[in-house]
Amino acid sequence: MTKQIDEKESEQAALKSELRNAKTASSAANLRARKAQMLQSRTPGAAGKVSGIVKPTQRSDSFTAKMKNANPTEAREKVLAMLKVHDPKKVDKIDAIMDRFKGREGFLLVKMEARYDENSGEAGKTASAGKKRSDMAMARHMTRMRSKNKLPN
Numbered sequence: 542m543t544k545q546i547d548e549k550e551s552e553q554a555a556l557k558s559e560l561r562n563a564k565t566a567s568s569a570a571n572l573r574a575r576k577a578q579m580l581q582s583r584t585p586g587a588a589g590k591v592s593g594i595v596k597p598t599q600r601s602d603s604f605t606a607k608m609k610n611a612n613p614t615e616a617r618e619k620v621l622a623m624l625k626v627h628d629p630k631k632v633d634k635i636d637a638i639m640d641r642f643k644g645r646e647g648f649l650l651v652k653m654e655a656r657y658d659e660n661s662g663e664a665g666k667t668a669s670a671g672k673k674r675s676d677m678a679m680a681r682h683m684t685r686m687r688s689k690n691k692l693p694n
Contacts, residue, residue, distance in 0.1 A: 609647055610647065611646040611647030611649075611650055612646075613639070613643075613646050616639075616646035616647065616649060616650050617635065617639055617646075619650060619653075620635065620638065620639070620649060620650065620653055621635050623653050623654075623657050626657070627656075627657040628657075655677070656674070656677070
């Protein structure tokens with residue numbers, strides 16, 4: 542009797558192990574299939590659909606040169622001057638701001654000019670003085686939607 546019980550238990554353990562392996566293989570296969578389906582839906586022109594990915598805008602050479610060729614001390618002075626005029630509460634945080642953008646001072650200047658300075662060249666074309674970041678993002682979004690859907694201004 543004990544021998545039969547032992548045989549049944551070992552048979553049951555083998556079946557459990559086999560079932561567990563089948564479940565693992567099945568879930569792995571399902572994951573691979575879902576991943577492949579997601580990747581297929583992202584390819585441009587898949588099933589006649591146009592990709593919804595927005596391509597970045599092209600920047601002029603002077604714009605990129607401005608971002609790369611920034612002297613950190615001059616950038617700090619310009620940022621500080623802009624903060625004093627437009628956002629005096631952040632003047633005390635100038636060290637933290639400059640640390641955060643260390644090595645990318647030109648990028649910081651471009652961002653600050655886009656946010657605060659109306660006459661900053663290319664960056665000022667889309668931004669007006671003193672706009673909040675959310676307002677600027679909404680303006681860019683509306684511009685994209687108008688061009689995509691050809692909506693009236």
